[in-house]
Amino acid sequence: MGSADSMDVVAEEVEALLRRAASTCPDSPEPGQAMCSLRYEQGRPEEALAQLTDSMKKWFRPAKGVQDDDDDDEDKDEGGTGEMGADCAGPSGGGGDAADEAAIQPSYEFRFECAKLLLELSDTTEVAIQV
Numbered sequence: 001m002g003s004a005d006s007m008d009v010v011a012e013e014v015e016a017l018l019r020r021a022a023s024t025c026p027d028s029p030e031p032g033q034a035m036c037s038l039r040y041e042q043g044r045p046e047e048a049l050a051q052l053t054d055s056m057k058k059w060f061r062p063a064k065g066v067q068d069d070d071d072d073d074e075d076k077d078e079g080g081t082g083e084m085g086a087d088c089a090g091p092s093g094g095g096g097d098a099a100d101e102a103a104i105q106p107s108y109e110f111r112f113e114c115a116k117l118l119l120e121l122s123d124t125t126e127v128a129i130q131v
Contacts, residue, residue, distance in 0.1 A: 014038055029055040029106060036117055049121040056114065056131075059104055063130055 015038070022031040032055030039048035105111070111131050118128035 011038065011042065027058060029058040030110070031055075032058070033110070033114060033117070036121075037113075040117065040120065045121055048117070052114070052117050052121065059106055060114075060127075060131060062127065 015035070018031045018035050018038070021028070021034075025031075032051050036048045036051040036055065039045075039051055106114075115128040115131040118131065119125060122128065
């Protein structure tokens with residue numbers, strides 16, 4: 001077991017690496033979700049949920065008729081962002097057909113972890129079910 005000081009040093013290093021990952025590939029939701037997990041483990045659930053919400057904005061589109069609790073500040077003009085893969089130069093050009101939507105979906109494992117975090121952090125289960 002490490003001391004609290006060494007845990008703080010490790011957490012700072014992880015945060016720096018996640019910020020670097022986010023700046024290297026800004027369309028990837030993975031650094032945000034990893035930061036959410038870190039914040040949750042640190043006992044900071046409000047910050048964790050905010051990180052998860054920001055991460056989800058890069059790939060998740062709720063089904064019609066179901067709205068997220070934090071929908072007030074969501075930018076509705078984000079169509080086509082969040083393409084997953086090795087190329088992090090940006091979105092592939094918009095569109096909106098089913099093939100484009102499938103191409104930007106993160107892996108099953110990523111979405112499963114996202115749903116678990118939502119169940120831990122959010123008051124509702126509707127969005128977690130959709131993920």
